Amino acid sequence: MNQQRKKHVKITAEYCKACGYCIKVCPDNALEFERKFNSSGYHPVKWKGKCRMCGLCYTVCPDFAVEIDDQETS
Amino acid sequence: MKIRHHYCTGCGHGIIHRLLCEVIDELEIREKIIAIAPVGCAVFGYFYWNFDTAEAAHGRPPAVAAAIKRILPDRIVMTYQGDGDLAAIGGNEMLHAANRGDNITVVFVNNACYGMTGGQMAPTTVMNQITTTTPYGRNIEDGYPIKVCELLKELEGTVYIERTSVDSPANIIKSKKALKKALNCQIEGKGFSLVEILSMCPVGWRLNPQQSLEWVNKSMKKQFPLGVFKDRL
């Protein structure tokens, strides 16, 4: 469990095309669209922080924008 | 995968590409796979795939793949085709590769329309579906949606045929399992395998991504039920 807490959801905002699939499937309501645009003109998705790290957002992302990162978070 | 791809918002190709690459890595076949890209949106698949790939003429990947496999039987040969490529212009090549039982794997992405050319009717366009060439909805005059899995399962030459979708996390995981099984079928030398994946084309369907997930679930699955159609593994 300790390890899991170290994981975090990393979103490459530049890859995101704002389909919203990840927001739809997230059981913890942990994702939302940002207000700002990325360089392609989409409102990319942002991880709000707290979640159970289920990885569904990674599973459904068509744009290789979501990663579950093993690196420790601050 | 660290790359920004060219597919539209909500397009299923990205998910399927990722699944394929994961499976290929897990099976450790990256260095022996030869993939054939179709004509269609996935023609540029090789921008994102780090293995040997060739483009084939529209519809002909199964013939190209059959030849490669016969010459290099210890390599893994895969075609990645859309509904126009596989089920319309390449119907004959698909049928005969399957019927010969060529030991290849076909990944068939069915999004019920021609994405690359702007959303015209595909052979898999469902009844009443509006496309740019069926402005009043597909009706009998346009012909019926072709059911590739149902068709191929009847052929002696096919070994593993499954239809999955990528409209939900559960189905995505099933798709990955199916792809793995199909490639394993080839690795074990069993024969022809095909995985049909129902995929979203929000732009072609004139829907938003959320609605397109819904549409796969409600409309496409009715016409194209999911499941394993043949498993002689």
Add this chain to the structure above:
Amino acid sequence: MKKEIIISGFGGQGVMLAGTLLCYAGMRASKEVTFFPSYGAEMRGGTANCKVIISDSPIGSPVFSEADILISLNCPSFEKFYPSVKDGGIVFVNSSLFSPPAEERSFEMVKIPANNIAEECGTVLAANIVMIGSFAKKTGILDPETILQSIPEALEGKEKLWDINKKALSAGFNA
């Protein structure tokens, strides 16, 4: 010397075999040869014919419109091809099957009851080779011994048929 020969009959009479046998024999006799068959739809049930050229000098076209020699195994093929025989040419007819009326044209007609002779040799199927035997005798273009030696080549892999065809060749030559 350059002789243009048409061999004709209906499918199954061994027209092509007779033609290739002439080629093998011609080659054995160090002559230039070509063989050109009718093919395709005609092969199955209809008339069959082939054109053979035997020459002392290199051969151009394997196809020709006028023949020096016609070997005709049945009546329809005789009627089809005799108009293309040159004046002074020779026509061999299988008189077991038909007897053409006397012609005004100036070619020589050699009548051979090939089916009867072949039957006596053991099989009616060898009528083609009987005709070749007669052809050898009449024209002298190819030595019968050379043709005899070529039978195994023309019938490669069909050893059983060699003897009966050799017999038919001799019978045709001596008829």
Add this chain to the structure above:
Amino acid sequence: MTKKLLKGNYAVVEGALQGGIDAYFGYPITPQNEITEYMSQRMRAEDRVFLQAESELAAINMVFGAALTGKRTMTTSSSPGISLMQEGISYLAGCELPAVIVNVQRGGPGLGNIDGAQGDYFQSVKGGGHGDYRLLTLAPSSVGETYSMCRDSFDLAFKYRCPVLILTDGVIGQMIEPAEVDDTPLKKDKKVKDYGWNLTGCLGRERRVVRSLYMKEGALEKLNLRLAERYEAMKKETDWEESDTEDASLILVGYGTSARINYDAARRAREKGMKVGYFRPKTLYPFPSERLKELSGKANFLVVEMSMGQMVEDVRLAVSKDTHVEFYGRPAGGIPETDKILEICKKMTA
């Protein structure tokens, strides 16, 4: 070399085997069925790949697949089937893949008939499929030459990384005559070679992509320029046969079967005292234009074809302005008549 009595279509098979063919794909069509039939027998006996395709379309794409792997591959067909293959041929050219295609021409257009004809000259040397490409086109006029051209075509295809077309016809395919064939045992090379462009799986190297789609600005133009350079380099393969041209006032020009007819006609014309020469292109692309130009200063030309006049256009382009070029042809299975050629010779040399 041994002299062997051989049918033209069988010579294709034996020549290809001697040339090291690894894989054959084909679909039956008259008058080249013997090739597909005999291939099925010989290729399997020699432990090589043979597959009867479901169509000519599939056959040429199987050739495409085989060529991708860097193996020596061939398909054969006759006119209508070759039309169907044009898509694949264009892709082979665009992807810079080596392959050998044999066209045993028959009468057209449409289903035409099954007689020997020469109506596919334009299709063979002026394109056929879409895009700016050429095929190295060889035209045998005898069974022996069919054998040697099929044997050597694989090396040419690999040398220029392009499809090589062997343009023969029903007469040469169906005829039997003695041919010089090699006595050397067939080479058996099962190894997968790496040419730097073929696909074999990326074990131990960077992955490769073979493609003909270039969307980036200028990229496709670059490919086309590279191809054009290669087609220019091909010109050193230009080959022809000529006789009695030195003092000729008229030269008969033809390829394949019509050249054989010309050969007879030229000899007979000489016997009659006419100064007639004989010229036969062995390569149709590249075309022996330069040699024809040299000859055109002294002689006029009669081009004979089994068509309504296709190669004659290339002869007219090659020769000097004041040269007189006449044409005589019979299409769709008609065989040009020697007497008719002699008649024209008489008029042109008078």
